[in-house]
Amino acid sequence: MNHQKLQLADLARLVQGEYAGQADLCLRGLASLEKATSQDLAFVNADKYLEQAAQSQAGALIVTAELKEQLRSKHNFIIVANPYLAFAILTHVFEKKHTNRGIESTAQIHPSAIIADSAYIGHYVVIGENCVVGENTIIQSHVQIDNQVEIGNDCFIDAHVTLTGETKIGNRVRIHANSVIGSEGFGFAPYQGKWHRIAQLGSVRIADDVRIGSNCSIDRGALDDTILEQGVIIDNLVQIAHNVKIGANTAIAAKCGIAGSTTIGKNCILAGACGVSGHLDIVDNVTLTGMSMVTNNITEAGTYSSGMGLLPNQQWKRTVVRLRQLADVPLTQLVKRLDHMQSQIESIESTFKLRK
């Protein structure tokens, strides 16, 4: 946590909000309602947090006007329409910034590479032929930038990232530690019982404002390129195979895997550990809940799910036994047969009564 101090009125102005209380109240940082001290700012995003907010030691609270009305015991506020967005903006104020500029003496940079003066190139970075690193871009220690890779302005590439396959990266792209972009796609031609490697000749194109987590693998295309459109955000340990295309502003949570040549639309959300087969199309505005398994095209926007959820182990064992029987039980017929037999019985009963 940073120890920069800012005043309540200034912070309110930064988020285009209003303040209530002591304008010159000094705040040291942001904190959760639970952990905040009198020097911290916290946020309240919904009625359900009101009790926690009332008990919080926070020096000031980011709230809506409505929430403020319900927090009479508190005195210092920043009042905005969207407290969560205001909080998101203020995290950048309190974040420690990388202020290093220039090239560390231990970096190995090919003479043909073009590095902007305002960029930072960390220790033991290796940059190959014809690479480009843009203005204000920060390359942390041990990054490997292979030949022909180009990186735009204002990017952040963390330690041990491998950029290869002639990857082209836009502006304001963040790639976290130990991810691999542009590695060889998994392409093999089976012939006479062996796998014959298909050299991968495509590349990876990453548009502006893309975010990639740590330990991700994003492969270069076989012939055409693998593409991440503008504003795509990707969490950790995600696999993006060759020739995948991810539409703008789609969010992919940790441990998802997208197999080769699949296209995912814009504004989709994939929760954690989803698997998507290859050569599929998923339209815009699709949400997949966690661990979803996609084996067919998705042609309509909406929310989709897989998985049986969690069961106590003994019940699960019995359920699995039933599932193994299910293939041979004509479920939809069962109900029809029951209905039919019910009417037979009723018919018998009514005839019976008539005869009495």
Added chain:
Amino acid sequence: MNHQKLQLADLARLVQGEYAGQADLCLRGLASLEKATSQDLAFVNADKYLEQAAQSQAGALIVTAELKEQLRSKHNFIIVANPYLAFAILTHVFEKKHTNRGIESTAQIHPSAIIADSAYIGHYVVIGENCVVGENTIIQSHVQIDNQVEIGNDCFIDAHVTLTGETKIGNRVRIHANSVIGSEGFGFAPYQGKWHRIAQLGSVRIADDVRIGSNCSIDRGALDDTILEQGVIIDNLVQIAHNVKIGANTAIAAKCGIAGSTTIGKNCILAGACGVSGHLDIVDNVTLTGMSMVTNNITEAGTYSSGMGLLPNQQWKRTVVRLRQLADVPLTQLVKRLDHMQSQIESIESTFKLRK
């Protein structure tokens, strides 16, 4: 395998056991019953391995007194209450130790960092401002230790690990190669169709005796810290999101993912590839079998499972068809209706008989 030689009586003493046979028998190493030679020590842990033990070429066997009685053809033993534990202890005797001490000339260490004299700092390690590395801690090649990271005594940090986000690490912690600790959590505020990054201001706190495998991602907290309590053990390729808290002595197998702000209790066991949603609480002493999917709190200790298991592909296809019908089949009613119709039929039959 090491080529250090130790005598049977000495090895027995190291595990507080007794030996039987030739006290000065020289043993070169540990091996499986199948692969052991006359210079190797092997262990027998249960009756089911007795036949394999009888046929083993091992020079000596670690056994219980009961197992020894059933191995009359063998002569050299170490007799203990818990052979598997004795084996675990003896692996440390035969393990090759890192004996390097000091700082390699190629390491880049910020002047403000404090490195214990007995530590080892490998080639091309980069250590930032105000970092601390404790006594006897080994840092292998290419590790990146970002500003304000602190590491205790007797730790082992393998090659290409990235430690960032002001992570604080206790004593006797082992982190295997290419893992990333303290990277930015996946926090974004959606606003007007775009994702607005929330700078992550929390850290990671790792207690004593924690073990983390290779290629893991453990993110720093958004505001509060991500916490691994004492004795937690984690396998490879595991995702621990921001603000997760893992209780003491919990074991997490490979490829698990724990989403943000979830708390897992003490002494839990997560088998491979489990997924746990965010903002959940799991109590102490919960076991999850492999590939479990947790989307709700778990409030009672016990074993839980998910998944349908494996089916031959043709049966699986028919099963999936049935599963798609299942939502519209009132399963519990079916049995009730059957019971009801049965009684109707019996009533008709009995009336029928009366009238005969």
Added chain:
Amino acid sequence: MNHQKLQLADLARLVQGEYAGQADLCLRGLASLEKATSQDLAFVNADKYLEQAAQSQAGALIVTAELKEQLRSKHNFIIVANPYLAFAILTHVFEKKHTNRGIESTAQIHPSAIIADSAYIGHYVVIGENCVVGENTIIQSHVQIDNQVEIGNDCFIDAHVTLTGETKIGNRVRIHANSVIGSEGFGFAPYQGKWHRIAQLGSVRIADDVRIGSNCSIDRGALDDTILEQGVIIDNLVQIAHNVKIGANTAIAAKCGIAGSTTIGKNCILAGACGVSGHLDIVDNVTLTGMSMVTNNITEAGTYSSGMGLLPNQQWKRTVVRLRQLADVPLTQLVKRLDHMQSQIESIESTFKLRK
């Protein structure tokens, strides 16, 4: 993409095919039917691509004799029995090759290590005691090769790979960036509520022609070795635990995990994100579809599957409710009871009619 130019007749000869059209047509590269220009070669592998082929701008097409007959509007062809294989072969012609040889001045190599003259050792590579690197092997930047590791001829080891645990690697092996081979297996003996680490004394043996993707973890054995047989191909983010054995020519797609001591046969195919429990045996020629969950031995060759597939979220919620009831519904009895009741009803009805 490479800018080397080759003539149609030469390319046909390289794949033991025949050409039709302009023998000296210069081709710059391979491309997909969709993106190809008049300077590119594309391939047609099946009737379903004929329309796309007819509309392609490709300068020449790789086809079978039968496909050629259906592409009358086109003039330049390479005619072969297996166009996909010919394409695979030609990717190597157009691939950019690593031509570097020798040892970069920044590499740290222990004096006892043996490095072939024709090998390339990149910047900041660290090589320990008694290591061997064979002829024409390329080691990219920042690779860590720990003591006693041996690598054969014609291998490619990409940046940030960690090779440890005395791993032995054959010829023509490719390991992509940031993978970890030979790290410590996840072995712990539980005792008195704590986990006691079992030092891992086995190694990893990788045979000829194995391919490992990026961000993989392949652990050293506990006592015996972890083994990948000849021609195994592995995609990204795959976990291979200690003492696993993978048979020759088996293919493992991204995000699979194989738990400890499991043996997988030859010529198997594991699609993405499969999980295989520990201590299992899977015979040769088994195919697992994506996200399969294997908890028992597989004793017969064939294709196996798991998972319920994807459902619209509302249907999925109802399905999960039914699944939770399934354990207590005697599915196979239901049909029998229905049949029995049907015959009762029919018996009543027929008796009834008789009496009319």
